[in-house]
Amino acid sequence: MPESIPPDSVGLVEPKCARFDTALTLECGRSLPSYELVYEAYGKLNAERSNAILICHALSGTHHAAGYNSPADRKPGWWEVCIGPGKPIDTNRFFVICCNNLGGCHGSTGPTTINPATGEPYGADFPIITVQDWVHSQARLADHLGIDRWAAIAGGSLGAMQALQWAIEYPHRLRHAVVIAAAPRLSAQNIAFNEVARQAIRSDPEFHSGRYQNHQVVPRRGLMLARMLGHITYLSDQAMRAKFGRDLRRGKDDFDFHYEVEFEVESYLRYQGESFVNRFDANTYLLMTKALDYFDPAAAFEGNLAKALVGVAAQFLVVAFTSDWRFSPARSREIVRALLDNDKEVSYAEIEADHGHDAFLMPVPQYLEVFRTYMDKVAAESAESGV
């Protein structure tokens, strides 16, 4: 943790857990007889229950979106730049919920959880969860919290896909959807990257067909490779050039002609990969990439996204970043276009940023300004109208 908690942070927060004993039928046809969702809450729910915001996390995210879990924490939650007092998602005005998604590895029921039927970790037996399943499970969390209608649901990347799915599936349970750095479905190239990541994990000798927990091992190398690959797709060419260029490590000015780490960028990727292995589960990673691959709300409408969005009632803010090549602005424009085709309420901002896909996690001034201004409007409505 920093020496003192910054005044624009939600500060120390404690995760909570909600248990659900009604079976959840999943898109894959299987069902979970019971499950738990771990979540964090920031800010206060108002008397009208009209100021609740749901934050949906992306592939490697958790329920810990803002603040610090302990004074020993080195870093705050993953969306600290956007959530806190006076920030775009202003916790002085909003009641903010973020849960670890089903299938995750940070407390919610997932592959590392003990399967009550066998007494062993689910591991590879854990069913594949889809974005739709997440939205269903989050709707139950909303019921549990007594929230009939979210003031807004916001997320970046895979999180944004959940916001979009919410708007399709529960049109009257959210007033606004904030869809950042998203795509309406993955491209072949996106799926290809995910497949290489999955193969890296599955071909690790320590993977043991997903039952590595029973063998008390972790497919470290595979998961690390998957993360390194993913990380390259989150950054832009410009960002990598600016951050590392061709710099060699530790002021070296010559090549050693070996295969150990020499370039700064190699060092960085290895560090990212290694630290990821310590906080993430390989089966969860596989599951999350599959959820991404399967996401395609237009599929049930002959690929016509506009038809999938006919029933949407939420107002949309769609944000894309110029240097994001994973989900380029053109992909966000597909969502915008489908909303326009239906005469839905939508604003779209294309933010000039060099960070690539990761820009949605960065303090890009124009991004924060657009986000804040939009959320001001959401807050004003919450205050005046109730639900």
Next chain:
Amino acid sequence: MNGLRADLQIVADWITPRARVLDLGCGDGTLLRHLQDNQSVTGYGLEIDAEKIVHCIRNGVNVIQTDLDQGLSDFDVGSFDYVVMTQTLQAVRRPDLLLDEILRVGRMGIVTFPNFAFWRLRYYLTVLGRMPMSGALSYTWYETPNIHLCSIKDFEELCLQKGIRILEREVLSHDLRRPVIAGVLPNLLAEIAIYRFCRS
């Protein structure tokens, strides 16, 4: 009651209540906000400038960050009752093609532009020998976004060539007043021209 600029007021007066409007180069969203509040109009603004996007959102206007030079391909034929473009025609790469786009996605077009044959501008060039500047054209030659300036005669000639039917024309003189005599020599006396048009 409200401080809507005279040229925008004329545009607003031409738009029927509850119409669907697309505003090209909508700036801070002033016109759309006025139309939403006073005429129950719905629609979108298109704007390229990042700061103005924020203003539009603050104004409660749906805005899509777009480069008009990329065309209006996100919009289907006849999606809007009116496509409005105020003081932007002169800043796009191909005004002629954009006019086609306006009448593809809209039933009617409304366009305002600074008349380059306005007497003060002529005076700048012919007497002072300087690149013309005026209230409506306040940029110096080297930084102006206005790359396709035209006169009232030029615009009407283009409409004729394209088979665009001009339904209404208003002109404003210096200080955005409706001049009494501009009807006589509009190309000389009008600083701003405002047109409503459709396909012939």
